[in-house]
Amino acid sequence: MITRFKGRSLLFNPSSVIIALLLPTIILVTLPGGIIDAFILVSFISSALLLVIMLENDDPLNVTFLPTVVLLLTTFRLLLSIATTRNIIANEDVGDVIETVGEFVMGGNLISGLLIFVIITIVQFLVVTKGGERVAEVGARFSLDALPGRQMTIDGDLKSGLITGEQAQKLRSDLSTENKLFGSLDGAMKFVKGDSIAGILISLVNLFGGIYVGINQFDLSLSESVSRFSVLTIGDGLVSQIPSLLLSMACGVYLTRIKGAGEESSPFIEQLMTQIGVFWKSLLVIGFVIFALGLSNSNLLYVCAPLALMCALLAFLLWRKQAQPTAIAVFEPLGSGVFQSLKFVIREGNHQLVIQRRVEDIEQVLWGQSLGVPAVTVNAQLDNDIEVYVSGICIFRFSHDASQSVIEVMEDDVFIRHQDVVSNVSTIVDYFLRKRLVEKYNLQYTSNIIDGLATQSEVMKNEIDSAIGLNRVHDVLKEMIRSSEFYLDRISFFEALIYWSRIESEPKNWLIRIRSQARYEITSRLLHNQDKLHVALLDPPLTELIESFVMGETEDVDRLIDIQQSLRKEVVRLTTQYGCKPVLVVNDSEVNSVKSFFQQVMSTVVVCSHGDIADSSYVATSEPLQIAS
Structure with missing residues (x-):
């Protein structure tokens, strides 16, 4: 019977085991030339592929594997150089790739081949590798320096309600990943630099060690030994330096690639052409200068004329692209x-x-x-x-x-x-905004308000934190935002809240006490653009019945529904009669229960106590709400 094992049932991932065993095997075992050729091509292809990926990518978080891949490829290439050095010194088969590259670069001229190899090595080490290392170091430093500010921005957006808790958590996670990524890449670039230095030393060992071994062990003449081992040294050095060059360029492109705000993701070439397209006139100027240079010297005309034509053609294509109207993307607007x-x-x-x-x-x-x-x-x-x-x-x-x-x-x-549509729309919008605010108002907004209090009075903020607490303040504020007629400035409100919290033991009564201090503000907001208030009252039997429903003492659902419908009709009748909604006035002890009951009748009806009305002279009419018996 054959038992099938799933990948996750294995103790280790097979690919991880292969990589872990392959790297030391390269230096412990003498490799045949064919395998060396295959490994060299793998190194070339991997580095070139990584460069292409970096040119296509514009988001650091899409390639978090980069530092690990750089480390593995650098180690693989370094161990491969050690393996090829063993074969070169031992005069073993080093494969066709190294000899082919060495002979191609030398071109039959030993001195020119060595000079070209030295130049490539200098460029690789001093320019590309050291430049990439510096860019990685600066990127890691800037990313770390910006970390506190970016975290504060996320916290500020969360407090302001611009982002949700899940979005803030994801942003913090991305920020942490990005900082680890830049730090890891900075360390990985040190490996690339060390690999370049080691490559130079290995090339010297291959050249001079090979010449010495060729003369003393393999009975080669000096010229034969120099010729053979120069070709192998140059070939081995280049097949090591070129992948290292590509890898350094990939890291440099990754670190220097910048996507503008609001710019869509696009490959590097497309991004380049899009941004250069704005300056298409500059290409025309350059084309004209090149053509003028060709006219000044007839020997250069056959070179300058095609270049000038290419500049003019490219400028024309970019101009056409800029002139074409861009399709406007239609986005579904989102609230926040x-x-x-x-x-x-x-x-x-x-x-x-x-x-x-x-x-x-x-x-x-x-x-x-x-x-x-x-x-x-x-x-x-x-x-x-x-x-x-x-x-x-x-x-x-x-x-x-x-x-x-x-x-x-x-x-x-x-x-x-209203006669005008704007006033009607305004009233409707105000209703739905307040309704949504009551439903979605949470502790975070209350915390923001208390934090804002600290900018005006640190002492008062500390008193709120120690004596009242966030949850009880939140309950009072949530009840306050249900009352569109109530308003006090922040200092006055919290000063009154602190005062009444010491005297009144029931938090549900705090807002009633605070409202009595704001009776002039409440009366002013109730009057709005009117001269008088139209007051509705509740008969004592009806008030007692409402309180019994709120307290759960009466469970007659049919009677409850009848009362709610009758009260709703009464509010509509009085609104039609007076041209505005009536203000329901009850005793202080009845405010909370009546207001709670009217949340199920018509939540926008203002329920006040007698103490909320600054002066009875503002009351134009008052009549009780009638319900069916």
Whole structure:
């Protein structure tokens, strides 16, 4: 019976075992020439492939394998050089690649071949390798220096609600990976530099050691020994230095490749042509200069004329590419912060300003706390003036052309239709923004508000942290944002909160006490553009019934539904009668239970205590809400 083993059931990955055994085997075993040829070609191909990948890549995090690959290829090439040195000194078969490369470079001239080899070695070591090492060092240093600032930026975006916790975690992970990557690559480039130095020393050993061994052990004459071992030394040196050159260039390209902000991912050549295309006129100037140089010397004309023509042709192609209109990509707008899944589709473009102002008004209530923005799409072909979407589902549509005088929103808000469409859209937008804020407001925003308090009063911030705590402050603020009529400046609000938290043991009553200190502000916001308030009252039996429902003492569901529907109709009736929503006024002890009950009736109805009204002279009418018996 044959048992099949899955890869993950093995103790080690087979490829890892092969690599671990292959590297020491290269220097412990005398390799035949055919295997040496194969290994040399693998070294060439691997280095060239890595350079091509780096030219195509523009994101460091796409090639996190680079430092490890550089280390392995450098070690592999160094061990291969040791193996070829053994064969050269022992006058064994070194394969066809080394001899072919050496004879090709020498071209029958020993001196010129040696000079070319020396020049290539100098360029490889002094220019490419040392330059790549310096670039890697600077990149690692700059990446490390920028780490605190980039982490603070991520934290700031998270606190502002511009990104989610999952996005922040991914950004931090990417940042950590990028710093490790640049640090590892800086270390890997030290291996490349050491390999270049070792390659020079190995070449000297091959040349002088080979000449000595050839004369003393293999009975070769001096000229024969110099000729043979020069070819082998040059060939071995080049098949080692050229892959090293390609590898250094790959690392240099990787470290110096920069993608501009907002620029799409593209290969290096495409990026180069796109950016050079902006300066196509410069190519024309260069082409003209080259052609003028050819005219000044007839011997150069046959070279300069084709070059000038190529510059002119390239400039023409780049000009055509720049002149062609670029297709405008259409992106689905996305919301952010607490409004992330909320989208408004509007018919008139000027309504975007209305939405922006409503967001700013709500942020002002929370003392400038950034809450994000909803997605907004303008569609001139829209049948309605505004459509509201949550998570891609349309939940409300409004058209100003409709005939009804009273507008109901989701059976949770009601207002008298305005004459102008802008005011109607503004009221609808304000409702959905506040509704979404109540649903999505979280502890992080409360923490940001408390942190902002520290810039005004460090003592007050410390008192909030020690005496009240984040969770209880959050509960008070969440109740506050349900009350569109309430506003106090941050210092006054938290000063009152600290005061009442020492006197009142029940946190749910703190906001009621604070509201009494803000009665003038509340009355002003309730009046808005009106001269008088229209007050609705609750009869004591109805109030007792509401409290029994809230406390769970009464479980008559049918009766509960009847009362809710009757109260909703009463609010609509009074709104139609007075031209504005009535303000429901109850006793202090009844505020919390009545407000909780009306969240299921019509959450936008303002529930106040008698202490919230600054002066009874502002009250124009007051009548109790009537319900069916």
